[in-house]
Amino acid sequence: MILPIVAYGDPVLRKVAKDITQEYPKLEELITNMWDTMYNAHGVGLAAPQIGLPIRLFVVDTTPFSDDEDLTKEEQDALNGFKKVFINAKIETETGKEWDFNEGCLSIPDIREEVKRKPEITIQYLDENFNPHSETYDGLxxxxxxxxxxxxxxxxxxxxxxxxxxxxxxxxxxKISKGKIDVEYKMKFPNIKKGR
Structure with a gap:
């Protein structure tokens, strides 16, 4: 099921999300809905706060980036088919010299800006089966x-x-928080009486 994406200005986007357990209600269905919502909006990632839930859960599928001709074959291969669920994630380290990349966000449609981030991270998380992982990633x-x-x-x-x-x-x-924007996917705007 495709869920509405919460727009900029909603307080849920400012909360530090809480860890969840395997007993979280309808977790499997929630994850499926998050994939559906992300793909419908042509995103490469979606976090639970973006659908109004202040929990430590996000999904990532970088496959759309893998056809970028500016990337090396190795970078393209790393991005192609990279699809993961991250539960209760904790970034342990961020290292390297910061680099700029043009970022956007499904909760902030039509705005893209250069953002500096460190190129390498080590992250601990649980997958959708609650198996623990500690992995290092770099680049995109x-x-x-x-x-x-x-x-x-x-x-x-x-x-x-x-x-x-x-x-x-x-x-x-x-304007985004008031819904004064055209979007091609369902959104929930915090500063208007009726959602769309």
Whole structure:
């Protein structure tokens, strides 16, 4: 089932999400719905807060990035078919020299900005079967995971911009929260009476 994506301005996007257990109600169905919602919106990642749930769960599928001709064959191969569920994730380390990449977010449609992030991360998480993993990722894989991880920490990519950039974007962000934007997927806007 395709769920509405929560728009910028909703308080749930600012909460530090809580860990969940295997007993979380209808978890398998929730994960399926998150995949459906993400693919419907042409995203490569979706975190539970983006569908209104303040829990430590996000999904990532970087396959759409794998046909980028600017990437090496090795980078394309790493991105192609990378599809994972991250539960109760904790980034342990972020290392290397920060690099810029143009990021966007399904909760902040039509805004893309250059964001600095470290190129390599080590992350601990549970998969959908609650098996524990500790893995290291770099490049675009690391970046997509960092972006989704930020969501479960109550952080948005716009928080990482300069104060000047934030001021320049303020009106556009206000319009998004009020639903004054055309989007091709279902969204829930915090600052209008009726959702769409």
């Amino acid at each position: 894989l690391a970046r997509v995971i960092q972006h989704e991880y930020d969501h479960i920490e109550g952080i948005l990519f716009t928080d990482k911009l300069s104060s000047l950039k934030k001021r320049l974007l303020k009106n556009r962000l206000d």
